[in-house]
Amino acid sequence: MRKLLVLQHVPSEPMGVLDPLLRAAGFRIRYVNFARDPFAQVDVSRYAGLVVLGGPMNVDQVDSYPHLLHEIEVIRAALTREIPTLGICLGAQLLAAALGAHVHPNPVREIGWYPLTLSPAAGTDPLFRHLDAAAHVFQWHAYTFTEPRDTMHLASSASCANQAFRYRDFAYGLQFHLEVDAALIRRWLQHSQLQRELVPLGGESHARTVEAQTTMHLERSQAYAVALFAAFIERFGWRKTRVVLSSR
Numbered sequence: 243m244r245k246l247l248v249l250q251h252v253p254s255e256p257m258g259v260l261d262p263l264l265r266a267a268g269f270r271i272r273y274v275n276f277a278r279d280p281f282a283q284v285d286v287s288r289y290a291g292l293v294v295l296g297g298p299m300n301v302d303q304v305d306s307y308p309h310l311l312h313e314i315e316v317i318r319a320a321l322t323r324e325i326p327t328l329g330i331c332l333g334a335q336l337l338a339a340a341l342g343a344h345v346h347p348n349p350v351r352e353i354g355w356y357p358l359t360l361s362p363a364a365g366t367d368p369l370f371r372h373l374d375a376a377a378h379v380f381q382w383h384a385y386t387f388t389e390p391r392d393t394m395h396l397a398s399s400a401s402c403a404n405q406a407f408r409y410r411d412f413a414y415g416l417q418f419h420l421e422v423d424a425a426l427i428r429r430w431l432q433h434s435q436l437q438r439e440l441v442p443l444g445g446e447s448h449a450r451t452v453e454a455q456t457t458m459h460l461e462r463s464q465a466y467a468v469a470l471f472a473a474f475i476e477r478f479g480w481r482k483t484r485v486v487l488s489s490r
């Protein structure tokens with residue numbers, strides 16, 4: 243059975259709809275939760291894939307969260323070994339940092355549903371070709387990153403230039419949360435710490451707006467999620483086949 247490593251930062255940010263897709267594909271999943279064990283050390287070479295999830299901390303808070311530096315090292319090791327890697331929100335920022343990009347505050351805090359603008363490259367990308375033009379996706383972030391070197395830009399939004407990128411053919415960074423379901427969004431909106439992040443946007447009023455947007459966009463978003471994540475899971479078998487062929 244193939245093993246997958248998941249770097250988790252807080253219990254409130256799990257893999258969502260990605261978890262059952264990976265288990266159905268036959269993966270044994272190991273979660274490393276840095277909220278429980280902030281000094282955990284992991285060896286990514288033992289795993290067939292890596293997923294780095296979101297979290298409320300920022301990449302520049304290494305003094306408070308020193309595990310962020312270790313995570314960047316883990317990601318770099320995964321990239322060196324061409325291990326399929328997926329970074330979501332904070333995970334995308336860590337992946338970008340591992341590739342030399344600068345992570346910094348976004349001019350606008352994005353919380354809620356926002357339309358994506360897909361780049362021309364997205365139309366032929368194995369994952370992003372499953373998204374429609376102006377697909378609405380769920381966002382919850384205040385930071386962004388410069389475009390990492392040697393990557394393919396895949397998507398932007400009106401208020402955030404770098405929403406998605408691909409490194410070579412096996413690593414993806416998604417600034418947005420395609421993994422969410424209705425229960426997870428509701429959990430975030432009701433989370434006491436996260437509610438403070440809603441205040442600059444209107445507090446309870448913005449929360450009600452997000453709930454209405456969720457009713458409108460979630461079903462389509464989950465269809466995107468199944469298609470995109472299934473295509474990512476295919477990267478595992480494709481990479482294995484390619485390595486075998488290239489070694490002959």
